[in-house]
Amino acid sequence: MKKEQIKTNFYEAVNGEWLEQAVIPGDQPTISAFLELHLGIEKTLMDLTAKWEQDQTGLSDNLKKFITLYQMTKDFDTRDKLGTKPFEVVLDKINQLNTLKDLEEVFCDLTLESIETPFGFSVMQDFMNSNNQVLYFGASDLFLPDTSYYKDENTKKQLIGLFTTTTTQLLSLYGFSKEEIEKLLTEALAFDELLVPVTKSSVEKADYVKLYNPLKKEAVQALTKNLDLMAQAERLVKQTVDQLIVTNLDFVNAFDSIISEENFPLIKSWMIVSNAIRFASDLTDEIRIAGGAFGRALSGIKEARSKEKFAFYQAYNPLSQVVGLHYGETYFGPTAKNDVKTMVHEMIDVYKERITENTWLNEKTKEKAIKKLSTLTVHVGYPDELPPYYDAYQIKGYEQGSDLVQERLSMTKIRNQYDFAKYNKAPNKNIWGMPASMVNAYYSPTNNQIVFPAAILQRPYYSLDQTPSENYGGIGAVMAHEISHAFDNNGAKFDETGSLNNWWTDQDLEAFNQKAKDMIALFDGVETGYGVCNGELTVSENIADSGGLRCALEASKKGSTHNLEEFFKNWARVWRNKSSLEYSQLLLRVDVHGPSILRANMQLSNLLEFQDFYGIGENDQMYLAKDKMVSIW
Numbered sequence: 001m002k003k004e005q006i007k008t009n010f011y012e013a014v015n016g017e018w019l020e021q022a023v024i025p026g027d028q029p030t031i032s033a034f035l036e037l038h039l040g041i042e043k044t045l046m047d048l049t050a051k052w053e054q055d056q057t058g059l060s061d062n063l064k065k066f067i068t069l070y071q072m073t074k075d076f077d078t079r080d081k082l083g084t085k086p087f088e089v090v091l092d093k094i095n096q097l098n099t100l101k102d103l104e105e106v107f108c109d110l111t112l113e114s115i116e117t118p119f120g121f122s123v124m125q126d127f128m129n130s131n132n133q134v135l136y137f138g139a140s141d142l143f144l145p146d147t148s149y150y151k152d153e154n155t156k157k158q159l160i161g162l163f164t165t166t167t168t169q170l171l172s173l174y175g176f177s178k179e180e181i182e183k184l185l186t187e188a189l190a191f192d193e194l195l196v197p198v199t200k201s202s203v204e205k206a207d208y209v210k211l212y213n214p215l216k217k218e219a220v221q222a223l224t225k226n227l228d229l230m231a232q233a234e235r236l237v238k239q240t241v242d243q244l245i246v247t248n249l250d251f252v253n254a255f256d257s258i259i260s261e262e263n264f265p266l267i268k269s270w271m272i273v274s275n276a277i278r279f280a281s282d283l284t285d286e287i288r289i290a291g292g293a294f295g296r297a298l299s300g301i302k303e304a305r306s307k308e309k310f311a312f313y314q315a316y317n318p319l320s321q322v323v324g325l326h327y328g329e330t331y332f333g334p335t336a337k338n339d340v341k342t343m344v345h346e347m348i349d350v351y352k353e354r355i356t357e358n359t360w361l362n363e364k365t366k367e368k369a370i371k372k373l374s375t376l377t378v379h380v381g382y383p384d385e386l387p388p389y390y391d392a393y394q395i396k397g398y399e400q401g402s403d404l405v406q407e408r409l410s411m412t413k414i415r416n417q418y419d420f421a422k423y424n425k426a427p428n429k430n431i432w433g434m435p436a437s438m439v440n441a442y443y444s445p446t447n448n449q450i451v452f453p454a455a456i457l458q459r460p461y462y463s464l465d466q467t468p469s470e471n472y473g474g475i476g477a478v479m480a481h482e483i484s485h486a487f488d489n490n491g492a493k494f495d496e497t498g499s500l501n502n503w504w505t506d507q508d509l510e511a512f513n514q515k516a517k518d519m520i521a522l523f524d525g526v527e528t529g530y531g532v533c534n535g536e537l538t539v540s541e542n543i544a545d546s547g548g549l550r551c552a553l554e555a556s557k558k559g560s561t562h563n564l565e566e567f568f569k570n571w572a573r574v575w576r577n578k579s580s581l582e583y584s585q586l587l588l589r590v591d592v593h594g595p596s597i598l599r600a601n602m603q604l605s606n607l608l609e610f611q612d613f614y615g616i617g618e619n620d621q622m623y624l625a626k627d628k629m630v631s632i633w
């Protein structure tokens with residue numbers, strides 16, 4: 001540790017050596033503790049895949065499907081021979097459309113195959129009643145990752161220019177002529193432009209209760225006369241539908257002016273361009289590389305993935321939970337599962353104690369918060385069951401005349417049929433939202449549930465070779481971070497059953513909202529060296545980090561071997577990160593997580609124990625005046 005930097009930049013003091021040596025892989029925008037673990041798992045899974053390819057003895061049926069698909073994705077000779085032919089089935093469907101009426105006729109088929117259309121439906125849990133699932137409706141995404149890019153003329157010009165160059169290159173590989181490409185792009189961009197004023201910014205999307213806008217059938221019909229949305233909804237779920245949850249009212253209010261006969265040529269070109277981008281990864285090597293060019297430029301990624309890695313992920317992604325289950329069962333045994341479960345419950349108990357001792361909440365609110373903690377369900381390692389659609393997948397292979405576009409359409413259709421059939425039914429809360437092989441964790445407010453996949457349970461987060469204080473500063477803080485999401489500015493609006501329900505007294509809610517505002521102010525406008533942090537965009541994650549850090553510290557203090565330095569150092573270590581400038585700046589605009597350096601430093605500055613332990617004074621950069629400190633949980 002670089003001791004002289006402790007008081008000026010603790011993150012650098014701990015990670016200085018790593019930051020000097022770390023190399024961002026050519027096909028990545030970043031390298032971090034998260035990504036280092038991810039790359040290790042990637043190697044394990046790719047080695048396993050190579051082994052399975054040689055010998056499939058003992059593999060489950062679904063793993064055999066993964067291998068069959070992998071044999072297709074890695075066969076670049078056949079892919080090159082097929083050229084763009086597999087895409088014709090998609091292009092033909094779009095080319096046949098000449099009016100809105102035509103789109104209306106095939107909309108359900110396109111939706112089931114996830115062929116890009118300018119708006120769409122999905123079935124998710126009802127925020128008002130988490131035991132039911134309802135239909136959400138919204139518009140498609142913009143070509144640029146956030147509305148803020150469209151506001152600044154220079155940035156917009158530069159990025160739309162980049163999009164145009166990379167997409168021109170892609171479309172020419174599809175065989176479109178120069179004139180066709182010019183027309184397609186002009187019209188597609190004109191349609192994108194129509195969506196900009198009615199699209200929510202990343203900051204607006206981060207407030208997810210505002211995405212919940214129930215609209216009765218009659219109201220939807222009154223606003224959307226050009227296309228019968230309710231009829232489409234009913235065809236998709238095969239039931240009568242009396243309301244939609246609209247994620248963006250502005251879009252529905254403007255629906256008839258955007259989705260109109262007059263604009264149909266723009267819509268059609270937008271669909272061709274969007275789907276050419278979407279399906280590029282299923283075609284030749286040259287086309288998949290061209291298809292990723294815009295994303296790489298946006299994130300400052302130097303090179304496309306190698307053929308080998310790309311082929312692995314192309315088979316892994318649609319079957320990730322199947323491969324992840326094998327990973328979890330093989331590398332994360334029942335002993336580790338029990339260890340980690342015990343640790344999570346320990347963190348929940350500490351959380352309860354902290355709520356009991358809390359000085360700014362009334363007893364009534366405390367009781368409700370403790371009830372929410374008591375009913376929180378915990379999933380660790382790997383799930384007990386997988387979504388059933390994997391069993392229905394059938395991978396045919398090239399020998400049976402199939403290709404990667406057909407395989408994708410067929411898997412997507414099975415999956416979407418399963419998703420739409422969930423309408424008006426209770427959710428299965430045993431199904432996870434990420435594979436066990438993913439280095440991550442999450443809290444689901446509608447399930448009041450936390451999930452810790454096996455992959456994150458490694459160094460520097462967690463290891464039996466690390467001291468307890470190091471583990472608390474790592475995985476302990478991650479666990480408490482996820483628990484804190486139950487009480488962040490979004491989670492706090494949901495009750496213990498996962499439904500939207502105000503369980504706060506007015507006074508306590510006001511106090512909480514003030515604290516959330518203080519947290520916004522603490523991070524807002526803080527310079528990172530590549531731009532400033534957006535306090536509003538990152539408030540939920542900063543509340544979770546702050547609560548997580550405090551709770552993990554409390555848990556560490558209870559142990560006989562508690563060591564503050566080990567705790568603080570590992571907290572800073574898990575946030576080590578080196579990214580391309582482009583990627584860092586992109587995340588400042590779109591990521592609800594704050595910049596890593598602030599997650600490490602600002603959260604420590606905001607902690608009295610840290611200030612006292614290192615004797616941080618007014619003139620030190622790591623200093624934060626006590627009256628500026630924000631402690632919520």
Ligand SMILES: [Zn+2]
Binds near residue numbers: 481482485541544
């Ligand atoms: Zn989080």
